Amino acid sequence: ENPIHVEKGEMFGEFNLGSTVVLIFEAPENFKFNVNNDQKVRMGEPMGTCKTS
Numbered sequence: 001e002n003p004i005h006v007e008k009g010e011m012f013g014e015f016n017l018g019s020t021v022v023l024i025f026e027a028p029e030n031f032k033f034n035v036n037n038d039q040k041v042r043m044g045e046p047m048g049t050c051k052t053s
Contacts, residue, residue, distance in 0.1 A: 017043070 006012045015021075021041070033048045035041055 023047070 004012075027048075028050060030052075031048055031050045035047050041047060
């Protein structure tokens with residue numbers, strides 16, 4: 001397969017209300033998720049926190 005290259009800020013999908021959320025990111029060591037697998041979340045609800053020292 002040929003990989004798909006995506007530039008920073010480039011749109012590569014869309015979100016519709018009621019859609020499944022997929023998070024792809026490199027979390028810092030001090031990141032803590034506030035949700036569990038398969039937990040329903042509402043728009044604007046925090047999904048994690050990152051504590052600063």
